[in-house]
Amino acid sequence: MDSAAASAPATRRYHHGDLRSALREAAERVLVERGAAEVSLREVARAVGVSHAAPYRHYANREALLADIAAGGFDRLRERFAALPQSPEPAAQFAAMAQAYVEFAVAEPAIYRLMLGPEVRKADHPVLAKAGHRVLDTLRRALVALGVPAPATDEAMAAWGFAHGLAQLLVDGRLEADPEVDTPLDVQRLVGRAARLFVAGLRAV
Structure with missing residues (x-):
């Protein structure tokens, strides 16, 4: 041939x-x-x-291509949020979003690292910045439903930070239970509890 x-x-x-x-x-x-x-x-x-x-x-260059891939990752994450069953309880909806975020990171670790890593600067690529802001807006709305005054930017950043921390530890294989004092790691239980603790903290402020 x-x-x-x-x-x-x-x-x-x-x-x-x-x-x-x-x-x-x-x-x-x-x-x-x-x-x-x-x-x-x-x-x-x-x-x-x-x-x-x-x-x-x-x-225009390699970085523009990477930015387009990262933007697609943010869009897929937002689609996961949109596909979640709607709960009448805002705290349960928020916890489901946290689960979806971590599940996305574990399912697509290479895309996830690119989205949140240093390879591409959002400020240099409007398509990427807009995709990230759309995800942030989805998170803002979930927090406003919990009673946080709009625009809930600080709270949204804090929520993203806790979910990102858990996701990154899992993706990097750094999250382990101590077998001498803990039961085997249950990621779904852990993320759910972290989300409930975050909501409790919001309500205590």
């Missing part, structure tokens, strides 16, 4: 779809398999069967 035939499937995938999406999907695969440092515009162009110059029609 010659090289043109070998590249034909990738080229057909591009012609039948959207180049930007194809590049992003190829870059996500590299990110998940090998890490953010290994993502390059040249490699993803080769993966989808286009010229090395083609990605620059959509992405």
Whole structure:
């Protein structure tokens, strides 16, 4: 099989779809398999069967591509929040959001690290900043439902901080129970209790 035939499937995938999406999907695969440092515009162009110059029609540079992937991660997280069953009890809804956040981080650790890590500055990429703000707005609304005065920015940042801390410890494999004094680690129980403690703290202030 010659090289043109070998590249034909990738080229057909591009012609039948959207180049930007194809590049992003190829870059996500590299990110998940090998890490953010290994993502390059040249490699993803080769993966989808286009010229090395083609990605620059959509992405100014490698960081812009990473920002687009991170924005997609925030959108998927927000979709998880939107898919949660609506509870009549705001505290239960908040706890469910905390669970969904941690579950997302554990399910997509490479994307999660990119979203919250130092590789891409939100301030430099409006698409990423807007995606992050949409998630923050969802969290703000949950806190306002708990009785926190709008816009609840400080409380939302604090809530994000506690959920992020637990998620990061789990993703990094740093969260362990002491077998001499604790029962085996139950992540769902832990996140639920942390959420209840956070709500209790809000109500005590």
